[in-house]
Amino acid sequence: MSEECQEDLAHPILITGGGRRLGLALIQFFLDSGNPVITTYRTHTVVVEELKAKGVHCIRADFTSVADVNHLIQEVLGEYQGLRAIIHNASDWLSEGGEMAPYDLIQRMWQVHVSTPYQMNLALAPLLQASAKVLGKPTDIVHITDYVAEKGSDKHIAYASSKAGLANLSLSFASQLAPVVKVNSIAPSLLMFHQDDDEEYRQKALNKSILSVEPGEQEGVAAVQYVLNSRYMTGRTLALDGGRHLARRG
Ligand SMILES: NC(=O)C1=CN([C@@H]2O[C@H](COP(=O)(O)OP(=O)(O)OC[C@H]3O[C@@H](n4cnc5c(N)ncnc54)[C@H](OP(=O)(O)O)[C@@H]3O)[C@@H](O)[C@H]2O)C=CC1
Numbered sequence: 001m002s003e004e005c006q007e008d009l010a011h012p013i014l015i016t017g018g019g020r021r022l023g024l025a026l027i028q029f030f031l032d033s034g035n036p037v038i039t040t041y042r043t044h045t046v047v048v049e050e051l052k053a054k055g056v057h058c059i060r061a062d063f064t065s066v067a068d069v070n071h072l073i074q075e076v077l078g079e080y081q082g083l084r085a086i087i088h089n090a091s092d093w094l095s096e097g098g099e100m101a102p103y104d105l106i107q108r109m110w111q112v113h114v115s116t117p118y119q120m121n122l123a124l125a126p127l128l129q130a131s132a133k134v135l136g137k138p139t140d141i142v143h144i145t146d147y148v149a150e151k152g153s154d155k156h157i158a159y160a161s162s163k164a165g166l167a168n169l170s171l172s173f174a175s176q177l178a179p180v181v182k183v184n185s186i187a188p189s190l191l192m193f194h195q196d197d198d199e200e201y202r203q204k205a206l207n208k209s210i211l212s213v214e215p216g217e218q219e220g221v222a223a224v225q226y227v228l229n230s231r232y233m234t235g236r237t238l239a240l241d242g243g244r245h246l247a248r249r250g
């Protein structure tokens with residue numbers, strides 16, 4: 001095992017929402033890199049059992065539950081002395097127009113995308129600071145936001161507002177934790193479709209950017225890798241949007 005890898009052995013990477021898609025791809029990348037991984041899941045699936053079998057510390061937590069979030073934080077504080085990084089990936093992509101009342105929808109969006117990352121950052125910052133001291137380099141907080149944090153959304157208004165709140169956390173925590181901990185956002189526009197997305201929806205989404213491709217979850221993995229390897233980026237957003245900001249509205 002390389003010296004770098006041995007250094008990271010006592011410094012796990014905490015990824016929220018690791019049960020599928022980007023979160024799961026991030027876990028696999030860090031496991032392949034020799035990093036110990038902690039993850040959270042809301043839904044118990046066979047994937048969670050497979051992750052446990054690979055040695056991933058899987059903690060069940062629904063971020064709409066105060067008790068679950070408190071338990072998550074206490075379990076990490078109780079079992080670890082350091083953290084190499086926290087990657088806030090967990091997200092609930094809910095739109096207006098469903099059965100949920102507006103008050104409940106905006107509460108839920110802010111609980112999942114802002115309140116939980118905020119509480120976790122405050123409580124777990126000492127572990128990130130401890131690992132930075134041992135490793136002799138900054139540790140990281142990464143907030144996975146969304147292109148719509150800057151632009152708003154027609155059908156996901158509450159979701160977009162909460163992702164803007166999440167992006168703002170990067171500014172405050174970057175300032176507060178520098179130079180020992182870097183804090184950045186990664187803002188995808190489109191990473192991957194859902195299996196049930198029909199052709200019309202897919203084409204409409206692809207046409208929103210000028211590169212017009214579905215990059216896949218590895219685009220997100222590569223972005224996280226860049227941010228963690230950077231020695232000179234904090235309080236910033238890495239946009240993964242295919243040039244959507246340059247698209248001409250038809
Ligand atoms: N996919 C894309 O094209 C884009 C993605 N993004 C962002 O990238 C990130 C990853 O996207 P993607 O992989 O598609 O995300 P998914 O929606 O597929 O998965 C998100 C994860 O968050 C977890 N989660 C959802 N609600 C809660 C909750 N209440 N409490 C705890 N965990 C919860 C889910 O847990 P479980 O499965 O256990 O229920 C799931 O594993 C997200 O932050 C997303 O907003 C931004 C723009 C585009």
Ligand SMILES: Nc1nc2c(c(=O)[nH]1)N=C([C@H](O)[C@@H](O)CO)CN2
Binds near residue numbers: 090091
């Ligand atoms: N938590 C999630 N957030 C988002 C998702 C998703 O699947 N889960 N998907 C998108 C889409 O890519 C959208 O941007 C275009 O289809 C946005 N956020």
